[in-house]
């Protein structure tokens with residue numbers, strides 16, 4: 001058994017290449033492959049340098065970067081990292097030979113093609129790879145029968161198989177580890193794994209049989225890329241020492257993420273939807289919870305106050321009151337809510353007793369304040385679908401408030417949108433770090449280049 005030294009296996013001479021890699025069972029220490037899924041090449045080179053400093057071995061030019069910058073992305077990376085293994089994530093689905101040739105001639109050591117491509121594409125890609133002295137990794141992303149396909153791909157002769165859950169699939173809760181375990185029992189080809197891996201996921205992946213641990217966002221979008229890569233290095237090298245934490249229920253996971261991210265991150269993840277109009281923080285404080293809705297009429301505060309008894313700990317009471325000139329909420333209702341552990345209140349309408357509610361400290365978001373209240377007549381409904389701040393709100397939807405305002409996340413999409421908001425948050429942290437080093441936002445994002453033509 002030979003160990004593949006990171007970067008030490010590149011060779012342009014096909015004969016030398018073939019004799020140097022007679023089999024595919026030769027990685028002993030797991031490899032960390034950093035996946036550069038960015039759009040800007042200069043940033044990608046810088047991030048790759050930081051990742052390598054933290055212990056990343058192989059450098060993958062991600063599909064978005066290849067689409068944005070073409071084969072020049074491979075040439076540039078090859079020049080910047082003459083001794084590293086460079087992978088081109090072509091995700092080839094047809095014309096296998098041509099795409100492998102392009103990647104090889106641009107300087108890649110490994111071309112990544114789709115495992116679900118037709119056998120004819122895989123075989124021709126392999127012929128081309130042998131001709132140009134490069135290796136082929138087949139990516140199982142979205143393969144309908146991944147275990148069966150892994151067995152076929154091994155028989156076809158690919159060098160590596162990547163058990164991969166794509167970024168969009170991760171957002172709806174899929175992860176690659178269980179399928180990796182099953183596949184590692186069926187094939188002996190070297191397995192790579194990718195799909196939202198963090199330090200914990202990397203440790204699990206190594207224990208499940210991966211020899212190449214591919215990490216994208218959790219390294220490249222970190223505000224400290226080198227530290228993030230070091231953490232992955234530690235997990236991959238000593239997987240037994242990594243604590244696997246219990247993530248709790250889906251609801252707990254969603255709440256935890258919403259507490260970490262901002263309403264602006266969430267609104268971006270929702271493609272600019274979800275923000276309430278005309279609702280502003282009155283008593284400031286981060287608010288995350290599930291909605292108990294109240295529909296009531298001009299100053300009638302019976303249903304608003306009854307909703308406090310129906311709400312559970314961690315809920316947010318969301319009220320539509322017909323009038324902005326008569327308060328349906330005040331200090332006594334606020335104190336009752338604190339007793340029940342309610343997370344906050346959102347009111348399209350009016351609040352009074354501002355001195356008291358400010359002292360009590362429960363987060364309150366509203367459209368108006370007035371001194372006068374109405375009467376508890378009892379008209380209205382609790383937990384019907386309402387419109388508040390021009391957004392439809394159903395009981396159980398997630399309501400998040402902070403300094404910027406309030407967003408509503410429909411409960412059916414809450415997990416996915418929380419995950420996507422977290423990705424937005426990570427991307428912004430990295431860009432903040434780059435601006436701190438002296439760039440400007442438009443330079444870093446290459447705004448001019450991406451203006452619509």
Ligand SMILES: O=C([C@H](O)CO)[C@H](O)[C@H](O)COP(=O)(O)O
Pocket residue numbers: 035036037062063064089165166167194195196197214215216217218
């Ligand atoms: O291949 C990838 C994806 O399909 C986009 O091109 C990613 O590089 C891969 O999933 C690794 O990235 P993370 O999932 O962010 O770790």
